[in-house]
Amino acid sequence: MSDERDYSFTLFAPHRVRQPKNDQPAVEVRPNGRIVFNKNATQLLENNSFCMLGYDPEKRALGILPVEELKPNTFPVRYAAKGAYIGAKKFFKHFNILPSQLVENTPFKSGEFIGINL
Template sequence: MEFSFTLYQPKKERAPKEMAAQIEVRPNGRIVFNKKAAELLADRHFCMLGYDREKNALGIMPVAEQQLNSFPIRYASKGAYIGAKKFFKHFNILPPKVIQNAPVQTGQFIGIKL
């Protein structure tokens, strides 16, 4: 007796996407780092924030210790975030909607266009 078997061949599995570093600036004043972008913080727990009016960019400088006017960095399983509503209100740059961009490492700063 002969059989004509058809072999089970599942669909090809997708290769996991290489996650690009992304930072979100939210209307509530929170700066959110995805897991890849959080690596740029080098496990520091505080940061200094700066604003470049000319280029409309946010600068984040991770620091080892708490300093005057530094902001705490909170780490989570999916990345990290900084609560910086006072900073955004000070410069009057609180965004009306979520802004998401790729970060750029420039010297000590992590930069993001707003």
């Protein structure tokens, strides 16, 4: 007794399979004005304690220039166990580019700058 109808069975799979962690360099720009580097992206900062920020309006890109010492218009880089962050709300408000939701992108090098497309 064979039945010729096609069946579409769904397998019982109650346990979630963990997705492998993203170990690629990534930078988030958050609506609160924080620029957050994951552990691998933090290496691009080369342990500098400060940075200067720039914006390319044509390409809608953020440029981060790591610097060693505090100067006028620098932003402190805060290092943590899982990466680093820069509080830059004033910068984003100045250029009117504060994102309404989280933006995550792969950073790129452009000369001495670390670039992120917004």
